[in-house]
Amino acid sequence: MNVVDDQKGRWRSVPFTHPSTFETTAMESELKIKVKSDLESFLRAKQYYHKLGRVWKRSYLLYGPSGTGKSSFVAAVANFLSYDVYDIDLTKVSDDSDLKFLLLQTTAKSVVVFEDLDRYLSEKSTALSSSGILNFMDGILSSSCGEGRVMVYTMNEKDHxxxxxxxxxxxxxxxxxxxxxxxxxxxxxxxxxxxxxHKLFPQVEEIFQNGSSLSPAEIGELMIANRGSPSRALKSVINALQTEGDGNGGRCGRKAVEESGEPSGVFCTEGANAVKEFKKLYGLFRVKSNRKSPSFNLNNDLKSGL
Known part of the structure; x- marks a missing residue:
């Protein structure tokens, strides 16, 4: 794994030993199958991309509350592909040239991660220009950084x-x-x-059906703390769901899904056919006309090229 060195503004390599796999990721089985199929299809598509005149890369947006497994998913993707990982913290990038330098040093067949992109945009940082943001996503700069890459962007929410x-x-x-x-x-x-x-599973299922929920990270910590006694671990989860996962503080899983307008584990791909298939499967794809003004203002001279 490669991370930015604050002192030198260069990549620093550290061993990547994260054990996460798709098998251990808390995600719906059907969604796991779709993701793995998408990655495998991408790996075989180099000549197809070249025939289309497109850069051979794939980009994913992972969005949802903290503790829901986005970072573990990135590790699972890297392990599945046997790719290196480059983790870019945009708050530590000084300007467009610095970002360009960092991206040009990434290697082909790697996962390049930009975490908390929504938070960075909402902070209205002046370090990177709007053209700098767009260019690292799909411009000439992106095409110069080696092929076969998987770009991953994480956000807590994408509405704004x-x-x-x-x-x-x-x-x-x-x-x-x-x-x-x-x-x-x-x-x-x-x-x-x-x-x-386990005999307590029906009780847990009933609590989930009533709308209570916690993040996978919170439930996982309870299980780790009580791993010596599975029954005690399940009882601690039940207690936490009943007391902390009742919807206070935005923790009600059912409510969160309804407000977002999207079912659990949405997998949405580009293109008209993908949108059509998405509508057929879920019937919940829609564009909200009351979207609030975005916190990140793109320069007027770029809007015509968006």
Missing amino acids: VHPAILRPGRIDVHIHFPLCDFTAFKTLANSYLGLKD
Whole structure:
């Protein structure tokens, strides 16, 4: 794994030993299959991309509350592809030239990660220009940094991000990471406690069905703390769901899904056919006309080219 060295503004290599895999990721099975299929299709598509005159790269947006597994998912992708990882913290990038220098040093067949992009944009930083933001996503700069790369952008939420940032070509695949549901809970119970079933599972399922939820990270920590006794671990999860996951503080999983207008684990790809398929599968794809003004203002001279 490669991270930016604050002192030198250069990449510093550290061992990448994250054990996350798609099998251990708390995600719906169907969504895992779609993601792996998409990655495998991308790996085989170099000549196809060249025939189209496009750069051979794939970009993913991972969005959802903190603790829902976005970072673990990135590690799973890197392990699945046997790719290196480059983690870029935009708050530590001094200007457009600095970002260009960092990107040009990344290698082909790597995962390049930009975490918390929405937070960076909302802070209205002047370090990077709007053209700098767009160019690292899909401009000439992006095409000069080696092929076969997977670009990953993470956000807590995307509603207030300018549509130009999210359009197809800059973001190919959108994946929603919701709070935990019962399916994700069972994955966690199997991974953390070795449980495929338990007499307390029906009670846990009922609580989830009533709308309570926590993040996978919160549930995972409870299981780790009580790993010596699976029954005690499940009881601690039940107690936490009943007391902390009742919707206070925005933790109600069902409410969060309804407000976002998207089902758990949305996998949205670019293109008209993908949108049509998405509508057929979920019937929930829509553009909100009351979108609030984005916090990140693109320069007027760029808008015609968006």
